[in-house]
Amino acid sequence: MTPIRVAIADDQRLFCSGIQMLIESQPDLRFVGAAHDGVAAIALAHDARPDVMLMDIRMPLLDGIEATSRILAAGDNPDDETGERVADLGATITDAQPKVIMLTTFQRDEAVIRAIHAGAEGFIMKDTTPEFVLASIRTVYAGHSVIAPSDTTDIIRARTSQRHREPAAGSIAALSAREKEVFLLAARGLSNADIAQTAYIGETTVKRHIRSILAKLSLTSRVQIVAHAYEHGLLR
The missing domain is CATH 3.40.50.2300 (Response regulator)
Known part of the structure; x- marks a missing residue:
């Protein structure tokens, strides 16, 4: 190798x-x-x-x-x-x-x-x-x-909590209904296995949705999903 x-x-x-x-x-x-x-x-x-x-x-x-x-x-x-x-x-x-x-x-x-x-x-x-x-x-x-998802969300929450932000659902409008579900679960820091169990889908399907989400939202990593969700008021 x-x-x-x-x-x-x-x-x-x-x-x-x-x-x-x-x-x-x-x-x-x-x-x-x-x-x-x-x-x-x-x-x-x-x-x-x-x-x-x-x-x-x-x-x-x-x-x-x-x-x-x-x-x-x-x-x-x-x-x-x-x-x-x-x-x-x-x-x-x-x-x-x-x-x-x-x-x-x-x-x-x-x-x-x-x-x-x-x-x-x-x-x-x-x-x-x-x-x-x-x-x-x-x-x-x-x-x-x-x-560590908790570290990421704590940092973002501290930065965004100083101002009220209405949820900007349009920021993920490009996603399908299932992709939006996976997006929100990933934004909460769930692993692929946890997302699969919660959404009743296979891990391979989760990976495919994550790849599609990153491409459609012009993001490069799962941690950017967390940042995107908080900065557009999609998580509290």
């Missing part, structure tokens, strides 16, 4: 070294490099072609959220103070973008929502266990998101 290529972007070099040793201890993973600022993270994604990238939210030169957005949005040519090197990299990254897991030190970090909108597949705490880091890498590589 081809090893999963893993990279990390974090300005704490000791932390990066620890992650490197952890990755290199696993036969199914391969460590392909580390970057210590956001601009270098874009270069690393371009040069090393990792399958999964661990990305710190707060880094010098360019934060992890903006770096993630530029890595995943191939063809963008941002014009800012970081210079032409970033623009060039943004233009040359191909369709083989890595799946990004954000690293944070705050469990209720509102920057996580920005990271989700940027296309991150989820987030993990930097003080989590090595076993959870490894499980997260494998889970994201397999096509799933890694995030």
Whole structure:
């Protein structure tokens, strides 16, 4: 089996070294490099072609959220103070973008929502266990998101509760009746198995509905479903 290529972007070099040793201890993973600022993270994604990238939210030169957005949005040519090197990299990254897991030190970090909108597949705490880091890498590589639904909904609820928002049912008008049901169940953080049991359908059918929902709403991950639901007043 081809090893999963893993990279990390974090300005704490000791932390990066620890992650490197952890990755290199696993036969199914391969460590392909580390970057210590956001601009270098874009270069690393371009040069090393990792399958999964661990990305710190707060880094010098360019934060992890903006770096993630530029890595995943191939063809963008941002014009800012970081210079032409970033623009060039943004233009040359191909369709083989890595799946990004954000690293944070705050469990209720509102920057996580920005990271989700940027296309991150989820987030993990930097003080989590090595076993959870490894499980997260494998889970994201397999096509799933890694995030605690309660954490996600708490962050979004805190951000949206300050203003009354009428439900915007039109935001999911493109979905079929069954897709709307699956959307709301997924937005509450239910797993595929739980959705299947609740909606009396098979897990394969759930996966098919989730793919269709993401495509129709121009979303990229299950965590974006959660954000979409709360930000349009579809959950309370």
